[in-house]
Amino acid sequence: MKHKVTPGRFVILTALCWCALLFLCPANTAAQNTGVVKFLVDNQNGYFEILVDDTLLIKRYKDTLTAGPHKAEIWSYGYDVKEVEFMVVPDTTVELYVKLDRSTAYMAYEQSYHNYRQKFHKSVTLPVSLTLSMGITAGVFMLNGYDLKRQITADINEYALTPQASEIALLKASIESNNRKYTICRYGYYVSGGLTLVGIATSLYTGLKFRSDNEEPTYSRSSPFETRSSFYIGPGGFQFIYRIG
């Protein structure tokens, strides 16, 4: 639930931010009571969120914590939340290797998405690709055919105007040869053009049927910690998220 930030709330939030900054900033923490923990999170997408001691949500791999035992819940989208317990030793860096396990829901989603894509390729990609290739073939035949037609028409016109028997013989040979090629282009064009039309009709039918019969699977990437506050300091600035309500 989101609230409109009034001026009064803004002042409070700003103050809270500064408090948190001062509280969490390593320079202002009693160094002898803290240690560093490094989370080596093993997952494929590189993203993770860590909820430390059920209170502090961090999205970085390293943090300074008070010495003593701690508990962390680590999550990444597509993975189950994993709980780990660890001990922070003063003035020491503790490395914590955490391998996240794929969530069953995500694996089911991946499988259903894989099936969806396979159906998509079968119903849309394949007919559209074949139609496109047939269309390009028809286009090539058509362009060649038009070139030949223009040449033949010009030769026929020249034939009527030519008073030289030898030139007439050459023109007729050229017309006959070009007309043979033109006929091949015509048949090629009609066959590939017809197949293109069939392909368009098939693509439309299978595409529309696919759209009506299938729905793209979705997977929620929302974090189980999204209601928690978080604090982050990075090279570009700091971020403090506090959800009201």
Place this chain on the structure above:
Amino acid sequence: MKYWIVVIALGLVTSSCLKKIEGVDTLNTNIFDKEYAGDCWFYIDDAYSYYNDFGFPRVMIKAVLPEENAPGLQSYLIYITCRVNNQQEVLFNSYLNTSGDYTFFYDAAPETSNEYCLEAGIYLQDEDTTINRFTLCTQP
């Protein structure tokens, strides 16, 4: 529904392209073509008897190669070989006249039958031969 209308329209447009070229199978209309298959390319316009400058009787046959039988050949000098009956063959060069036709003449000796058959053909200078001979008969 609109998709199918587009498909049908495409089909109609497609089928209207690359039609068979008219005239390819009938390339035999040029009178200079050795494979000319048209009708007689000239007609006899006039035939009359007259006496020449030496007082001998003669028969003049006037023939015309009409413009429509030689389209596009206007202003071109053409050579025509002519012969009436079995008389001497002559070579006549004809220019375009004002009406767009080519006119040629044959000055024949009188025949007792009074029938004059004009045989004319197109003379090819390069090959020194005459092609597409036709014969038309007339009486003065």
